[in-house]
Structures are given as C-alpha cells and as structure tokens.
Amino acid sequence: MNYTLHQLDVFAKVARLQSVTKAAEALHLTQPAVSIQLKNFQDQFNIPLTEIISRRLYLTDFGREIAQAAEKILYEAHAINDRTLAHKGLLYGKLTLSVVSTGKYVMPYFLSGFMQAHEGIELVMDVTNREKVVDSLANNEVDFALVSILPKQFNLNYLDLMPNKLYLVGRGVNQAEHTDKDPRLLETLPLIYREAGSGTRSMMETFIADHQLVVRKRLELASNEAVKQALLAGLGYSIMPLIGIRNELLDNDLQIIPIRGLPLQTSWMLTWHKAKQLSPVAQAYLTYLQANKESTIQQWFDWYERF
Template structure:
C-alpha cells in the first residue's frame, strides 16, 4: 500500500461529515480534489470503503474500521512532530479561539506575530455568531473567546484589546438631507438589522430604545458583511462597527452620518473562564498579547482614530 497522510486526513474528514461536499468545505479543497483522493485511496483496497444509497454517501463497516486506524496514524504522525519540537524546547499543540463574526477584522492581527514565533502551534479559530461563542465557553471547547459585550452568565477573566466603535452609515449616494444631528433622524430612515442575538444588533436596539424612537425595519441579515453590502447597494442604513468599514469609507462607498450619542463604544475583549487551567500555549499567548498589544494596535489600526 502507498497511501499518504493527506489521503488519510481526507478520508477521516469524509467519515466525520458523511459528505464529500462538506469535507471539501471544511478542508478548503474543491469537491473534485476530494473525490480524486478518495478514489486513489479506495484503489489500494479490495473491499469497498464507501457506498452510495439514495444519492447519499455512507461508509461501509470496513470503511469505518479503516477510518479509526487512519485517525490513529494521523495522531501518531502529529506526535512525532510534537516530540521533535518539544526536544528543541518549542511550544507545540493547539490554540483554540472562538470569535464573534465582526471580530474577524480584529483577531488575526493579534495572532499573526505569535503564530510566526511558534511554528509548532496549530490555530483553530471559529468565527461565528455570539450565541455559538457563548456555547463554546459553556462546553469548555476553547481557550479564549473574542467579544465586544461580556456574557454575564459566566465568571470570566478578560483582557481589553481595543475599542469597538459603531456609527450610523449609509450609501454615499443616498444623502439624508439632515440639518441636525438629532437621533430622531432614524425614524425617517429604512434600517437594516443584524439577526437576533447579535451583539451589534443589541447595541443598535439599545440606542434606539434609549432615545425612545419608533423606527422602520426594512431588512434583517445574518452577517456584518451582508449588512454592509446591502447598505452599499442603497437598501437602507445601519449602525455598524467601524472596524469592518475601512476600505468602504476610504473609497467613499459608504459615509458616516453623524448623530448625537454616536459612536457607541465597547471594548473588544479576550475572555476566558476564571476557573480554566490555561495550557502552556494559552498562557504564552496571553503573555504575548499583554506585552505586544500597543504595538499591534499602532501597526495595524492607526487608521481607526481617523473616524
């Protein structure tokens, strides 16, 4: 037999997802690439590893046994790498972080330098909605989470990274004709909301409630990127985090509409359970952030104070 670790990794992912499409998505490969590797792997066995029933892919009993062995081989191969790095006195293992969706504009810059220093560390970063971030904390699946609003149901430690500022934005071509900065302007504008449970939405709704406004809700969308594209297309206005609007503001695709009380401000925070025993990797990362936070902000977010 002449199988490769790459083929083993693909077959294990297929066993976990029961789908070539989903395996391709999770491995960031094309479906044809997955199918070819599966065929090449199957060609090394006389007994079928998979079968298709009603257009769905299933592993045979033999396939499940091979998948279990494949996991063991992959784990042993990783152990070899870890032992080599440990012998050289380097950190190795996984750093797991859960990030609210807008945090994807923040977190990579607070990770890149640390990852460059420690080649033996594997980063697992889940960019998801706020509820999933809370669920990850509940089930102790991550070392840290990045949020802009603290979940109050936990006893947490936190480290503030940088401000999160939210402004009212609109399409540059759709002028509001405003003569004052009165928040009452929102009553006249079609507004675009994030989905329920979003931290951005909760801050927007609080601002509207604090100003005792009755507003028009035109759209509800499930990602910051979708809201941004809708605003750019002229479908409405929204209160959005500045962090994801750099290029659109500099290119005049979007404009900030000044209102009294804006921007709304909360800090981006790295959070973790007070009772969690941090791994050597997690502790090293926390130390790195504490020592380099100011430099990272200066290098990558100097533009932030222009607005």
C-alpha cells in the first residue's frame, strides 16, 4: 500500500457526497483530477471500492469500510498538525463561513489580515445565494454568515461591516429624454434579474413593487458576475450592488442611471446565532474584525464613497 493523505481525502469526500462532481467542487479541484486520484487509490486494492449503477456512484460494502477508516486517519492527521501548532503557541482550527454571492467582493478583504497572522487556521468559505446561506445558518453548519438582508426568522447577533448600495446600471440611456429620474423609466428598459433566492433580486423586486411598476424581464442569470457580463454586452439593465462593478464604472464601460429612490442601501453584516458557542478561532476572528474593520475599509474601499 502506498496511498497518500491526499488520496484518502479525495476518497473520503467522494464517499461522503457519493459524487465525483460534487467532491471536485468541495475540494476546489477539477473533475478529472478527482477521477485520477480516485482511480490511483482504487488501484491499490483488489476489491472494488465503488460501483456505478444507472449513472450513480455507490460505495461497495468494502468501500464503506475503507471510507470509515479514511475518516479516522484524516482526523488523526489533522490532530497531529493541531497539536504541533498548539505547542508553538499558535491559534489553530477551522473557520467556516457562508457568504452571499456578491459578498465575494467584500469578505476576502476582511479575512486577509487575520489569515496572514494565523497560519494554523483553515478557512472554509462557501459562496452561494442568500437562500442557501440562510439554510446554512438554520442548520448551524457555519461559524458566521455574510448577508446584506438580515434573516428575521432567527435570533441572531450581527456585526455591520460596510454599506451595501444598489444602483440601476447599464450601458447608458438617452439622458436628454430622462431628466426627472422617474422610476417609471424601468418600465421601458429590458431588465436582467438574478435567480430566485438572491438577495439582490429580492431588493430589486421590492423596489419595483413599491413603485407599482410593470416591467419587462429579459433575462434571469445565476450570479452577479453573469449579470455584469450581460450588461457589458448591452443585453439590458439591472439594479446591481455597487461593490461588484468598480472597474466597469471607473472605466466608463457601465454607467449608473439616476433614478429617484436609488440607491437602495443595506449593510454587509456578519451574522451568527446568539446561542452559538463560538470556537476559539471564531471568537478570535470576531475580535479581529471589531478592532480592524475601519482600517480595512480605509485600505480597500476608499473608492466606495465616490458613488
């Protein structure tokens, strides 16, 4: 036997998710890379670990035994690393976050200084839509969640990080024909929506409903990045968070179209359950944010107030 910890990790993840594709996503690897590691691991045994039935992957009885053993080995390997760091007097452990998709433009800057100061911390950050972020809070799967609309169904603590501003954005309209900033302009434009479950979409739909507008939805896309590319291609207009379109605005590739009632504004908030017992790593991160939030904003987001 000559398997590696990496192969054990790949097999354990495949076994847990019963999918090579999902394991690749979770490990931030390509699907072919996971398939190769899985095959190399399998080749060291004379008994099959997995089987494919109706295009679905299943573990054999032997595979389940090996998966359980792999989990134990990986746990002990991590424990050895943690003990080593502890003897050095270093903070160690895992920090888990669930972040709404637009938060990918925010959260890394509030993490970088902390992660650089603590090499023993493993960061697991899931970037997804608001609905799935709320689910991760409901299931107590993460230390913290980053949202721009606070879920009301939970008893939460939260820390405001910075404002979240949303404007109507596109390749421009004839400003000579649009001088009164009337929200009814949206009725004349092809609008691009985020997918259902998105916080950005929720705020856009609330604005439209509050002004009793009848609008034309041209496209529905699954990420703010996809919406931005559609705007750049001239496919329509959308109400978008300012945080993700800095370069496009500064380069004049996109323009903010002034509308009465915009920008919509909330805050980027780091949230966690009030009853949650924070781990030493999570508590250390919260303390770091409280001490360094303002300097992080000044260092990375000084451009934000220009708009």
